[in-house]
Structure formats: C-alpha cells, structure tokens
Amino acid sequence: MRSRIGIVVSAVVVLAIAAGCSSSDKGSAPGSAGGSGIAAAGSPVDVGAPLPDEVKSRGKLVVGVKCDYPPFGYIDEASKNAGFEIDIAHQLANYAFGDPNALTLTCVTGSNRVSFLTSKRIDLIEATMNWTAERAQTIDFTTPYFDSGVKLLVPKNSPITSFDQLAGKTVVSITGATASLWLTQCMKNVKQMLFGETSQALSALTQNRGVAFAQDDTLLLDLAAKNSNLKVVGDAKADSPWGMGVRKGDAPMLGWVNAALAKMAAADFFWAEFQKTVTDKTVQEQFAKYVPRPSNTLSYPTGSTMQC
Structure with a gap:
C-alpha cells in the first residue's frame, strides 16, 4: 500500500x-x-x-x-x-x-x-x-x-482513522469512481452520498453531511494540503x-x-x-516511483482490484 x-x-x-x-x-x-x-x-x-x-x-x-x-x-x-x-x-x-x-x-x-x-x-x-x-x-x-489508491478525507478532529470505522455511516463519494465501486462491493453497510463533481463532494463533507470523502489519495492529499481543517486517513484500497x-x-x-x-x-x-x-x-x-521512467515501469494487477 x-x-x-x-x-x-x-x-x-x-x-x-x-x-x-x-x-x-x-x-x-x-x-x-x-x-x-x-x-x-x-x-x-x-x-x-x-x-x-x-x-x-x-x-x-x-x-x-x-x-x-x-x-x-x-x-x-x-x-x-x-x-x-x-x-x-x-x-x-x-x-x-x-x-x-x-x-x-x-x-x-x-x-x-x-x-x-x-x-x-x-x-x-x-x-x-x-x-x-x-x-x-x-x-x-x-x-x-x-x-493511485483510495483513501479517506475527514475533518481534522474526526475520530475516524480507517475504513473499518465507516460501518453504518454516510460516506461521500463520486458517482462511477473507483472509491464508490469499492465501497459498493466491500462495505455494503455504508450509505454512500454520491455526487458528480469534486466541489460538490467537498462541500458535503465540510457541511458534515458525511463522515468522510472516499476518493483517490492523489486528489485527497491535495485537498488536505489546501485546507488545514481536513486530513487524509486509512490504508489505500483498490490500489491500481x-x-x-x-x-x-x-x-x-x-x-x-x-x-x-x-x-x-x-x-x-x-x-x-x-x-x-x-x-x-x-x-x-x-512520487518518483509512481510514474513511468526509463528505469521504472508500471503494470496492472493480474486480478480484480476490488478485493475487500
């Protein structure tokens, strides 16, 4: 991860x-x-x-x-x-x-x-x-x-530190995104609040309409860097x-x-x-090893990335 x-x-x-x-x-x-x-x-x-x-x-x-x-x-x-x-x-x-x-x-x-x-x-x-x-x-x-892999964006004072703590809670995500697909398959007891755009999902999180925003870590880390009231938590899921x-x-x-x-x-x-x-x-x-370089190649998994 x-x-x-x-x-x-x-x-x-x-x-x-x-x-x-x-x-x-x-x-x-x-x-x-x-x-x-x-x-x-x-x-x-x-x-x-x-x-x-x-x-x-x-x-x-x-x-x-x-x-x-x-x-x-x-x-x-x-x-x-x-x-x-x-x-x-x-x-x-x-x-x-x-x-x-x-x-x-x-x-x-x-x-x-x-x-x-x-x-x-x-x-x-x-x-x-x-x-x-x-x-x-x-x-x-x-x-x-x-x-990239899927992680969670949460308020700085949130007690949530992992995906395991999302059971029975509402999580913000993006329609059709890998994060939403993984949650659908692996955390059926999570209620998803889906949006089409990042700005909408971020607003929902800051308005406390969901306990976390699940999305690719690359985006979430950027959002957290720009908002001192947010942080990124959780081990990466659906890493691909x-x-x-x-x-x-x-x-x-x-x-x-x-x-x-x-x-x-x-x-x-x-x-x-x-x-x-x-x-x-x-x-x-x-980030050097996460882009293709003359001495570094990336490859896709051989099986499903939707492993729970």
Missing part, C-alpha cells in the same frame, strides 16, 4: 470548475512540448505506430479529461485546462500533428467518461482512471502512466495504476497511444512534467 504523501501545488479556484465542464480546446501547451528532445514543434513525430486515419483526417485529438482534479486536470484561474494529464494530452497532440494545441479537451466525470468514449464524443479517456477488471470488459486500457481508455477493439488507436506513451517514458517526460506540476522537492522524491 502506498504511504501518505502531501501534495503542494498552486492554489486552484474550485468554484471555477463548473464553468469549464464543456468541450474546449483551451489550455496552455506544456513548456516542454518540443523541449524534451522528443517532439519537434511544427512536424509530427513518428512514435513507431501509425496515427489512426480518422484522427489524422480530422487534424486534432479529442481527449476526455478531468476538470476538477488538481493537480492532474483542472480549470485554472485563467479559465484554462491545466495539470499533469493536460500536459500529457498536449504532448500527444504534438506527436500526432507537430502542434501541441491540435487538441480538443472535453471535461468528463467518473460517471460519464466511458459513455463519452463509446458514443464517440471523444477519441480517448485521460481522466484519473484506475484500471479495473470490470472496466476492462467495456473499454481497452493503454499502458499505465500513474499509480491509471490508464487511458480507448474504444474496445480499436487496435489502431491503442497501438498509437501505447507507442506514444512508451516514447514519453523513454525520454523521462512524465517525471519532467510532474516536477513542473508539483514543485515541492520532498513530494517529488516520494
């Missing part, structure tokens, strides 16, 4: 999230686009697999991303998409078209990201999505690009790497994205971008 890790990032105006939850090509390209030695601005990059014809003819990628999940995908104070996953999406566009802004970023949530993909509203899901055997029956996962999602059986898209991710990992792109997103040196050291 992963240890508790504090995330220190720039302040994010959470209330701006709702304004960004529609299709958009806003967002600044990462400063490293073309600067990591792996993407020459102005010309597509051969990643070792052909770009799917449908995407190539359209001239841009359409990617479903989180818009309420700092520091990975959120709307910044300038009303632009920002975060670690957003930088990766820009690099994918740079590989595909030689232009990091040849990209449409569409805000998705845990409950609608798969339906957006299967209905062809997006080409690709890149939205803090843990691999699960259940999801893998509906979509195909790319190789992983980060790792994040992958991008493509439509089931879409071999051309899966092959191209996997080749692009491999190129990024070989150039240590993920680590370079993570350091730009999270600038605290102590935190960086603790």
Whole structure:
C-alpha cells in the first residue's frame, strides 16, 4: 500500500470548475512540448505506430479529461485546462500533428467518461482512471502512466482513522469512481452520498453531511494540503495504476497511444512534467516511483482490484 504523501501545488479556484465542464480546446501547451528532445514543434513525430486515419483526417485529438482534479486536470484561474494529464494530452497532440494545441479537451466525470468514449464524443479517456477488471470488459486500457489508491478525507478532529470505522455511516463519494465501486462491493453497510463533481463532494463533507470523502489519495492529499481543517486517513484500497481508455477493439488507436506513451517514458517526460506540476522537492522524491521512467515501469494487477 502506498504511504501518505502531501501534495503542494498552486492554489486552484474550485468554484471555477463548473464553468469549464464543456468541450474546449483551451489550455496552455506544456513548456516542454518540443523541449524534451522528443517532439519537434511544427512536424509530427513518428512514435513507431501509425496515427489512426480518422484522427489524422480530422487534424486534432479529442481527449476526455478531468476538470476538477488538481493537480492532474483542472480549470485554472485563467479559465484554462491545466495539470499533469493536460500536459500529457498536449504532448500527444504534438506527436500526432507537430502542434501541441491540435487538441480538443472535453471535461468528463467518473460517471460519464466511458459513455463519452463509446458514443464517440471523444477519441480517448485521460481522466484519473484506475484500471479495473470490470472496466476492462467495456473499454481497452493503454499502458499505465500513474499509480493511485483510495483513501479517506475527514475533518481534522474526526475520530475516524480507517475504513473499518465507516460501518453504518454516510460516506461521500463520486458517482462511477473507483472509491464508490469499492465501497459498493466491500462495505455494503455504508450509505454512500454520491455526487458528480469534486466541489460538490467537498462541500458535503465540510457541511458534515458525511463522515468522510472516499476518493483517490492523489486528489485527497491535495485537498488536505489546501485546507488545514481536513486530513487524509486509512490504508489505500483498490490500489491500481491509471490508464487511458480507448474504444474496445480499436487496435489502431491503442497501438498509437501505447507507442506514444512508451516514447514519453523513454525520454523521462512524465517525471519532467510532474516536477513542473508539483514543485515541492520532498513530494517529488516520494512520487518518483509512481510514474513511468526509463528505469521504472508500471503494470496492472493480474486480478480484480476490488478485493475487500
């Protein structure tokens, strides 16, 4: 299980999230686009697999991303998409078209990201999505690009320190998120209060409508770092790497994205971008093994992550 890790990032105006939850090509390209030695601005990059014809003819990628999940995908104070996953999406566009802004970023949530993909509203899901055997029956996962597990966010003075203490209590969670799926399967005596957005769930917790907010530790640690009245507790549950999602059986898209991710990992792109997103040196050291690097690979579990 992963240890508790504090995330220190720039302040994010959470209330701006709702304004960004529609299709958009806003967002600044990462400063490293073309600067990591792996993407020459102005010309597509051969990643070792052909770009799917449908995407190539359209001239841009359409990617479903989180818009309420700092520091990975959120709307910044300038009303632009920002975060670690957003930088990766820009690099994918740079590989595909030689232009990091040849990209449409569409805000998705845990409950609608798969339906957006299967209905062809997006080409690709890149939205803090843990691999699960259940999801893998509906979509195909790319190789992983980060790792995460589920923990609990509680008030600083809360007596709750573990999942075992949640029996018979109301817990806040996000519809369709791994945390909600795990609670449904493993803690049937917990009443879930479900929301579609992080800002709604956080408000419910601070209003004492639930005793805890269950979600990926990466998000919860960031929220706790910004709110001295909250803390993260519990051993990680449903620990599994994040992958991008493509439509089931879409071999051309899966092959191209996997080749692009491999190129990024070989150039240590993920680590370079993570350091730009999270600038605290102590935190960086603790996260180094949770991103693909030339000397570090991530892999999915062989069985279900929904173990109780």
